[in-house]
Amino acid sequence: MQIYLPIAEVSVNAFLLLGLGGMVGILSGMFGVGGGFLMTPLLFFIGIPPAVAVATEANQIVASSFSGVLAHFRRKTVDLKMGTVLLTGGLIGAALGVVVFNYLKSLGQVDLLVTLCYVVFLGVVGSLMFIESLNALRKSKKGGAAPAKRRQRGWVHAMPFKMRFRTSGLYISVIPPIVVGLCVGVLSAIMGVGGGFIMVPAMIYLLGMPTKVVVGTSLFQIIFVTAFTTMLHATTNYTVDIVLAVLLLVGGVIGAQIGTVIGARMPAEQLRVLLAALVLVVCGKLALDLLLEPSELYSLGVEGGH
Amino acid sequence: MLKRLILLFALCVTPALAEEESVVLGLSQDRVAITATFDGSEILIFGAVKRETPIPSGPPLEVIVAVAGPSSPVTVRRKERKLGIWVNTDSVLVDLAPSFYAVATSAPLDDILSDTEDLRYRVSIERAIRSVGAAMHIRGAQDFADAVVRIREDEGLYSIREDTVAVDEQTLFRTSIDMPADLTEGEYAARIFLTRGGAVVSQFETIIDVRKVGLERFLYTMSREQPVWYGLMSLVIAIAAGWGASTAFRLLRET
Numbered sequence: 001m002q003i004y005l006p007i008a009e010v011s012v013n014a015f016l017l018l019g020l021g022g023m024v025g026i027l028s029g030m031f032g033v034g035g036g037f038l039m040t041p042l043l044f045f046i047g048i049p050p051a052v053a054v055a056t057e058a059n060q061i062v063a064s065s066f067s068g069v070l071a072h073f074r075r076k077t078v079d080l081k082m083g084t085v086l087l088t089g090g091l092i093g094a095a096l097g098v099v100v101f102n103y104l105k106s107l108g109q110v111d112l113l114v115t116l117c118y119v120v121f122l123g124v125v126g127s128l129m130f131i132e133s134l135n136a137l138r139k140s141k142k143g144g145a146a147p148a149k150r151r152q153r154g155w156v157h158a159m160p161f162k163m164r165f166r167t168s169g170l171y172i173s174v175i176p177p178i179v180v181g182l183c184v185g186v187l188s189a190i191m192g193v194g195g196g197f198i199m200v201p202a203m204i205y206l207l208g209m210p211t212k213v214v215v216g217t218s219l220f221q222i223i224f225v226t227a228f229t230t231m232l233h234a235t236t237n238y239t240v241d242i243v244l245a246v247l248l249l250v251g252g253v254i255g256a257q258i259g260t261v262i263g264a265r266m267p268a269e270q271l272r273v274l275l276a277a278l279v280l281v282v283c284g285k286l287a288l289d290l291l292l293e294p295s296e297l298y299s300l301g302v303e304g305g306h
Numbered sequence: 307m308l309k310r311l312i313l314l315f316a317l318c319v320t321p322a323l324a325e326e327e328s329v330v331l332g333l334s335q336d337r338v339a340i341t342a343t344f345d346g347s348e349i350l351i352f353g354a355v356k357r358e359t360p361i362p363s364g365p366p367l368e369v370i371v372a373v374a375g376p377s378s379p380v381t382v383r384r385k386e387r388k389l390g391i392w393v394n395t396d397s398v399l400v401d402l403a404p405s406f407y408a409v410a411t412s413a414p415l416d417d418i419l420s421d422t423e424d425l426r427y428r429v430s431i432e433r434a435i436r437s438v439g440a441a442m443h444i445r446g447a448q449d450f451a452d453a454v455v456r457i458r459e460d461e462g463l464y465s466i467r468e469d470t471v472a473v474d475e476q477t478l479f480r481t482s483i484d485m486p487a488d489l490t491e492g493e494y495a496a497r498i499f500l501t502r503g504g505a506v507v508s509q510f511e512t513i514i515d516v517r518k519v520g521l522e523r524f525l526y527t528m529s530r531e532q533p534v535w536y537g538l539m540s541l542v543i544a545i546a547a548g549w550g551a552s553t554a555f556r557l558l559r560e561t
Contacts, residue, residue, distance in 0.1 A: 002487060004344040006522040007529055011345060011487030047488075059540050066548035067555075112393050227541055234537030238529050242540045243342070249544055253551035290391040298453035299394070301381040 007241035008052040014247055016046065021060070021248035025255020028064045029071070030263040031200070031215070031275045036061050036193030037122065037282060039248070048244065050111070054192030055233035056241045056248070061194045061226045063249035064256045065219045071260040072216030079167035079213050083220040085174050086181035086199070090225040093185020098232050101190050111299075117191050119287045125201050126279035132205070133272035140269060168209045168217075176207055185225055189232075194222040197279055211268040327357045327367070329498050329510035337515040338485060338494075340522055346487040349373075349514065351410075352480035355500060365503035367476040368411070368418035372429055372499070373483050373514070375406030375463075376492030382450040398450040402436045405490040407464045410481045412471040420504035427499065427506060431455050431464050462486050489516055 003014045020042055024035035036057050043053035072078050104113050161174045180202045184195035199218045203209045209217070234240040263271060334350035351371055361367075380403045383394040409429065411418060419429060428434050435451055458464040463486065471481040483496075493513050500508040518526055529536045 002343065002345040004340055004342055004487065004522060006518060006525045009488065009490055059544050062541060063544035063548035066545050067551055070549065109394065230541060231534075231537045234529070234540065235533040238533060240529065240537060240540050242525060242529075242536075242543060245540060245544060246547065249547050250551070253548050254555065257551070257555040292392075293387070294385060294392055296453075296457065297385045298450065298457065299383050299385070300454060300457055301383065 003243070003247070005048075005052075005241050005244050007239065008048050008056075008244060010047055010049075012046060012048070017244065017247040018251040020046075021064075021251025022255040023251075024248075025064050025252035025257075026259040026262070027255075027278070028061075028252065029068050029256035029259020029261075030266075031196070031259075031271065031278075035064065035252075036188075036195075037118065037191070037197055037279075040192045041282070041286070049239075051237060051239045052241050052244070055230065055237060055239035056244045057192055058188075058194075058226045058229040058233060059240050059242070059245040060248040060252060062223055062230060063245070064252035065194065065223045065226070067253040068256045068260060069216060069219040069223060071257065072219060075216075075264070076167075077212050078216035078220050079165055079209070080220070081163070082165045082168055082170075082177060082207075082209070082213075083217045085163070085177045086184075086217070086221040087224050089178035089181025089183075090185040090188075090195075090221055091228055093182040093187075094189045094225050094228050094232070095185075096182075097186040097189025098229075098236075100186065104190075114191055115286055115290060117187065119283055119290065121187065121191075121198060122279050122283035122286070125198060126276050126283055128205070129201055129272055130276035130280060133269055133276055137269045137273060140267075168207075168213050170207065170209065172207065180206060181221065184221075188222075188225055189229055194226050196222055197275075200275075211272075215263070326359055326362070326507070327355050327500055328508050329500060330354045330356050331498060331510055331512060333496070333512065333514065335514075336512070337517065338489070340489060340491070340516065340518040342521055344487060344489075344522075346489075347485040349483045349485060350480065351483060351496065351498070352478075353498065353510075355477050355479075355508075361476050362502070367473065367507075368413050368501045369471045369473055369479045369481075370412070370415070370419065370429060370499040370501065371410045371471060371481050371483065372434075372497045373406070373408045374404040374434060374495050374497070375490055375516075376494075377402040377404045379403075380454055382453055384450070384453075400435060400451060400454055403454050403458075404434055405463065405492075406485070406494065407431055407434050407458075408483050409466040410470045410483060411466075411468045412473045412479065414468050415466065418501050418504065419499075419506070423501070423504060423506050427497075427509070429497075429499065431459075431466060461488070463488070485516075491516055491518055 001014045002011050004011045020039065024039045024042075027038065028035040039060070040053055040057050043057065044050055048056075069078065162171060163174050164171045180199065184199045184202070187193070187198055188195035196218050199221070200214055203214045203218065204211060230240055331351070331353040338347050338349070355367065380400045381397055382400055383397040385392045386395040388395070409415070409431065415430060424430050424433055432451070432455065435454055455464055471479055473479045494516055496512050496514055498510045499506050517523070
């Protein structure tokens with residue numbers, strides 16, 4: 001069934017959108033990532049104008065994360081205190097990110113820089129996670145109790161403004177979470193994603209949060225940052241397509257529920273190997289696009305349009 | 307000055323007055339309504355040639371129908387390999403390029419329209435695009451205009467279909483123009499040219515109005531005129547759907 005999207009001004013198959021939403025929703029529920037880093041390129045691929053794809057994706061992430069976070073609230077795997085601290089940084093970061101985005105846009109290089117951002121961040125995060133989680137998997141297979149969690153007593157613990165995060169079992173300075181939130185906010189505004197794929201590893205490796213709490217807490221933070229981004233896009237670029245968003249999220253919320261169930265049944269280490277592999281695949285695809293000669297050297301940008 | 311203007315005006319009008327043959331046109335629809343399930347549209351264009359005198363001898367009457375969507379400036383960027391990766395380097399602003407352009411003719415276009423007439427009336431796709439501002443320092447500036455045509459032809463937005471106008475007895479003609487699903491809103495100009503021996507003998511122009519209607523219209527207008535409320539509404543709908551589906555799914559699993 002073809003459906004005409006009022007803001008994107010293209011006609012697409014409604015079932016294709018439902019399917020895409022559902023597929024990405026499953027991943028969202030499993031890994032606690034918003035799925036934006038997959039969905040945004042997929043939307044480009046089916047012919048949605050990039051500006052509309054980025055803005056609408058933010059709106060869709062709000063919905064899929066919301067149903068995901070509800071499931072995590074019931075299982076008490078959300079650290080509200082930590083989430084709020086991350087969020088403070090995230091909102092400041094998102095506002096900064098929009099300024100940077102508009103500057104790059106005026107230089108006409110926004111596509112390149114967005115792709116480079118994807119390749120660099122997905123590559124680094126994916127490789128680190130892959131190596132780390134493979135090591136963890138090997139250790140747990142060898143049997144014998146895994147060594148007790150090594151609490152890093154480095155610079156993260158030497159900072160002032162310490163705060164106790166009971167749910168995460170941490171007593172650390174608020175500066176690292178705020179900085180993490182800020183960086184993720186900037187990236188999410190530039191790359192049109194929720195930023196979970198950066199935040200999840202940062203929370204595990206930098207802040208030392210337990211994996212089970214990480215997913216729910218990052219979803220909690222993502223909801224508010226993407227809601228903020230949606231409003232910024234809706235009021236400045238008029239590029240939020242509600243029809244597209246609803247179709248994606250109807251598939252997405254159902255997918256997220258299935259994903260949360262799958263995620264809860266799978267061991268955390270295996271979950272991380274899968275996520276790392278997924279991140280690396282997307283990274284490889286984008287890197288190839290930069291390295292191989294494109295079949296069409298020219299591209300069109302409509303002036304004064306959206 | 308005024309005299310000169312009047313003279314210029316008179317010169318422009320004279321050919322029209324001297325027309326021996328003119329077009330009487332019919333359209334299957336003069337407005338296209340974009341609804342939620344809009345999946346393209348086919349417009350039938352038909353008409354007759356009105357003349358006071360007998361059919362002139364000489365080359366036969368040929369018909370060209372050109373439908374053009376609203377024009378807007380387009381930035382064309384070209385990629386080049388820099389430091390091993392492909393990046394946008396040169397860019398050219400094409401002043402005006404129609405969002406949609408379809409030409410239907412009764413015979414191969416080159417045979418029925420001379421170059422000078424094409425230049426004057428901007429009939430062929432290449433002529434319909436205006437790029438006077440192309441910077442001379444960029445090599446192959448014409449490549450950029452060609453790229454617009456090539457990319458939009460691939461997307462089905464530009465098309466030239468020769469031999470698709472049927473002409474009977476040099477008087478009746480009909481054709482159909484396919485409008486794709488990805489239409490931009492606006493006024494689409496349909497131009498009909500009658501030619502003999504490569505020269506345009508008569509021209510007729512009418513407007514096809516392409517508008518969003520119903521829900522599409524409502525959402526589009528709201529997103530432009532009340533962006534804050536539109537944004538909030540989008541969020542509320544998104545969150546309600548997220549919560550609703552989540553609850554429904556849980557109830558389903560508990561029963």
